[in-house]
Amino acid sequence: MSRKTAGPEIERLVQLLARLPGLGPRSSRKAVLSMLKRRNELLVPLSEALQQAIAKIAECPVCGNLDTVSPCSICADPRRDQSLIVVVEEVGDLWALERAGVVSAQYHVLGGHLSPLDGVGPDKLNIASLVGRARSPDVKEILLALNATVEGQSTAHFISDQLVSADVTVSRLAQGVPIGGELDYLDDGTLAAAFKARRKL
Amino acid sequence: MSRKTAGPEIERLVQLLARLPGLGPRSSRKAVLSMLKRRNELLVPLSEALQQAIAKIAECPVCGNLDTVSPCSICADPRRDQSLIVVVEEVGDLWALERAGVVSAQYHVLGGHLSPLDGVGPDKLNIASLVGRARSPDVKEILLALNATVEGQSTAHFISDQLVSADVTVSRLAQGVPIGGELDYLDDGTLAAAFKARRKL
Numbered sequence: 001m002s003r004k005t006a007g008p009e010i011e012r013l014v015q016l017l018a019r020l021p022g023l024g025p026r027s028s029r030k031a032v033l034s035m036l037k038r039r040n041e042l043l044v045p046l047s048e049a050l051q052q053a054i055a056k057i058a059e060c061p062v063c064g065n066l067d068t069v070s071p072c073s074i075c076a077d078p079r080r081d082q083s084l085i086v087v088v089e090e091v092g093d094l095w096a097l098e099r100a101g102v103v104s105a106q107y108h109v110l111g112g113h114l115s116p117l118d119g120v121g122p123d124k125l126n127i128a129s130l131v132g133r134a135r136s137p138d139v140k141e142i143l144l145a146l147n148a149t150v151e152g153q154s155t156a157h158f159i160s161d162q163l164v165s166a167d168v169t170v171s172r173l174a175q176g177v178p179i180g181g182e183l184d185y186l187d188d189g190t191l192a193a194a195f196k197a198r199r200k201l
Numbered sequence: 202m203s204r205k206t207a208g209p210e211i212e213r214l215v216q217l218l219a220r221l222p223g224l225g226p227r228s229s230r231k232a233v234l235s236m237l238k239r240r241n242e243l244l245v246p247l248s249e250a251l252q253q254a255i256a257k258i259a260e261c262p263v264c265g266n267l268d269t270v271s272p273c274s275i276c277a278d279p280r281r282d283q284s285l286i287v288v289v290e291e292v293g294d295l296w297a298l299e300r301a302g303v304v305s306a307q308y309h310v311l312g313g314h315l316s317p318l319d320g321v322g323p324d325k326l327n328i329a330s331l332v333g334r335a336r337s338p339d340v341k342e343i344l345l346a347l348n349a350t351v352e353g354q355s356t357a358h359f360i361s362d363q364l365v366s367a368d369v370t371v372s373r374l375a376q377g378v379p380i381g382g383e384l385d386y387l388d389d390g391t392l393a394a395a396f397k398a399r400r401k402l
Binding site (some may be wrong): 067 | 222223270
């Protein structure tokens, strides 16, 4: 931009918002304008919500979930199955599983997947703490609910190796045709996995 | 959502962000997670930038631009052409013209376009103040740089009628083939306008 079009405060806001996934410089500019136009309905509440988030939300020291209480409400819930730990890459995956309501157990958020090229080694993920938790006598099973990507699966193999010494069953999610999936649109890998894991009707 | 997946603070943040143009509930959730994960690089600076915006940015009482000084830096700049007022619908349009660097004059932001069905009458837009400014002896021309939409053009006609009593030239942007535009992809209206306004080479 050769000319100053807005104050540095507006420019800074545009630049920061543009760092969010899904927003580019152009949509960020639109978003900032919309905020400034709807000051009391959007700008002020958003600012307050961010301040609340900074003040209250922290990572659970046990599982890595984000919550306002520590340990998080999932770790603190005695009605949940204490014998199963579901390992996920990100908090978003935990939310997805909770939304689906498929399991009422413990979680463990790794904080990503192994990616040597990006400098993400085992020490950058919450793997050591998972191995520690797996040694608890309460824990019987570790479900590695990682993404069905190359990185997710190689991370799962690495963790599985680390858990050999612990007295737990290590499992992974089933792979196959997604519900509602049309064979014609599925990739070869999924079809091969679904074929190999075929089950008797 | 049948089950609580995150604290109310996170949910509130997701809902507020989802109100921004270009972000839906899903991308808003992703954005919030990304913010919480990059607390010091993103969440805290964004919160501070919003607080700065609330504290400092206000609408210019003269032209309706958003700035940290009042009147805004454009209105206060004596090097700009004081005889031309460029009328735009939104602050974003003002920014676009400034980015392009096409004109160094005064601006007037209407705050939208006339839209009787949405309850936006002349009293909801900054039209009265424009008529007031047009009466100033310094002002010779009012350029109605409104969107080339039905609403923008009918708003331009309405304003043009209001300015009859003021001693100013009222103009509008030229319409035609956009630079780089391919005829085959242009709509009939643009082609017709370009034909009618054809010029000798």
